[in-house]
Amino acid sequence: MTMPMDQNHQQHHETWPKGTQVVANYNFDGSSPDDLPFKKGDVITIVQSTRDPNWYKGRNDNGKEGMVPATYVQKRKEVHLQAMPWYHGKISREEAEALLNNFREEGDFLIRDSVHFHGDYTLSIYFEGLVDHYRIIAKNNKLEVDGGDCLFDNLIQLVEHYEKDADGLCTKLKRALPKKGDSFGAVRIQDFEAGGWVIQKKDLQEIELIGRGEFGDVYKGLYKNQFVAVKQLKDQDRAAQAFLKEASVMTSLRHPNLVQLIGVVTGDQVIRLVTEYMGKGNLVEYLRSRGRSVIQKKDQIDFATDTCSAMEYLESKNLVHRDLAARNILINENNTAKVSDFGLAKYGDYSTEGGKFPIKWTAPEALKNNKFSNKSDMWSYGILLWELYSFGRVPYPRIPLADVVMHVERGYRMEAPEGCPKQIYNLMLRAWNLNPAERPTFKEALQELQNLRSTTV
Template structure:
């Protein structure tokens, strides 16, 4: 084994609650030590007088001393800015924008019109705009006719900013998109951040679900059950898949499904904690009123609101809040999952497909998503919860839902729903987003109700 070097002079101090990942095996040399294997995740409990040692706790709750030089802090994986990415614009629109400035080396990247999942690089040079196809294959990108493979668009742009390498010119100045902020994920950031899991340490047991980007399996990792989301289409969805993982690296809350790690390689896998009782809507429908009590309902409502209050505090917008994306574990704790559409800040997005019955009117009409549009969705989730998993807006055709809502229609309270909860639904469904409650305010109301519910 390569012994770790003493790097404590340059090491930051880790506060209580910091997650670290083991870079080496450690067997311990005294009963006070906490043994661990390479790849184990440890939570720091407290620092000590000796900067070489911390007191830590493993996933099984065992505590002991941890040598600082054997572990590294788990770091968030951030999206890298892509101001030159313009999304779904046409060839003609790209040419018009570049011809407006007429500076050699000006460029932008857009989605390919003819090849779904590919991109187009448009460059102004010698009085005209040249277009190059960027092909996505085997989780890599390449310019058609070029010799280089890239992990993402940022890497591709940086390469051609240094060297034309077959293009008409080097990329000199990015033509930025106004409004939306796009980003890409670098695979090496997951490695540097301590999030990579080795495939040999992971066993997939059985298929338990299917999602937009991949199939979900029940798995076994280090003798613990986990959920494994396996990417279906490497060429088309790798970046979107990794963006979900990058968001999850920044989140830590008892009511959010936790990311355990990422398996890289030919097939990308996201490994998360296992939630044995499945999603909330199926849980409600399969058990019904004979099993689920009012105490269970207010617990689920409060758990979900606590998670959303945490996301609100971090200015993270979920965009797909619904009972189907709430998971229940063996202890009957509800946790918010599915961050495939999540984004930071109030923002708009173009060309997205969203579930009409759960999405706020301003988000459907103007693509304006915010924590307030999440609150609208939370109101719908509460209705699902207290109607035991019924589909919202029963008997109203999908195409007519928005019209009815804008004319003032609101769903009636489900049978047995507490008045306080229905009042919260009505406040969440205010057409004026600024008049809707914050999750912080809603959480206080629910906690008060929870305290008196038996």
């Protein structure tokens, strides 16, 4: 085992614990049978450290283990949202002017969605007693101020540029007028590159269309000899940030019951999210297509426990999913259930404005007051359990959608599905307590389900 000498490879100092994911910065052919050869871009999981801080034992995606030179790889880093306090979303020109005229400081500014051009933005600046408005045009995944000659990857870059130089605007941007409440965030493509998450398009082969989602189409693909799911962004300009936010959340999550992000493909005007492939599709279709003749009690408790285990992990990270339902649980070839679709996920117990949420799955306090928390996820989990034990029926059968909330607030609860174990129905009812504080935590629910699982045959 000889350490390769190359002045480009810096000395490694940080110690990586078992389970750390690293990504290869260079090709490594190996110089002894103990070494693990790899190509640039390969992801390797650290199995253990060695007495030499420059070498680790690692495992590749095919399960092969061997020695890995630390200076040839980098730790994959989480991608975080950058704060955008000046972004006010959908407010009118008049509202923007009223806000800026309230403070009357030269160079005060905010950015809002364009009223007339869907997908574009407007930069509003206070200057010499008036508010000037500039259109920000979004095209080909870039942004530019109308009449300007600079292109930007995102709003953060644009603001940073005009804070340094007026560059054609009436004045430099001096003070952001922050939006009250929910603070929006932005993600930069460069952060995925720096974090080791970018996949080269040439390494990815798309095989067949397997689904259509809110943001784009989903394909079955092949990446480094393994099947993957490839989610392609459809409406570039509008959805790019939402799409990248979902990817950024996924970079911070590692759990056997969460669908794992493998990487992001950028370039050629299309953004692609590459995740592990779940061959048996989503849980609701799985339940409906197989039914009682195929799905046993053991399968149901396994799926319930798998999902709860993932949610307990999210709860421990203070991450709220906001869209938990059987359609967002995927099943792999080994019959393991994994939570997917982090497009609406957010950190913290918080309120949000607007947004469309599935009424039958969303807790009353979230629908009425936009108050989302791990406890509102628990309400949704109760609905998911009902779906699971009714073999994929739509919740609240026979109740019109517009009346569901009224019925629930008056105390109506769905009956136990046929053959549903008492303990499971009891958990559903506790998850549907109108008082969020009275609902169980996922940690408590998981303990109950594991006990039930051990006695289910």
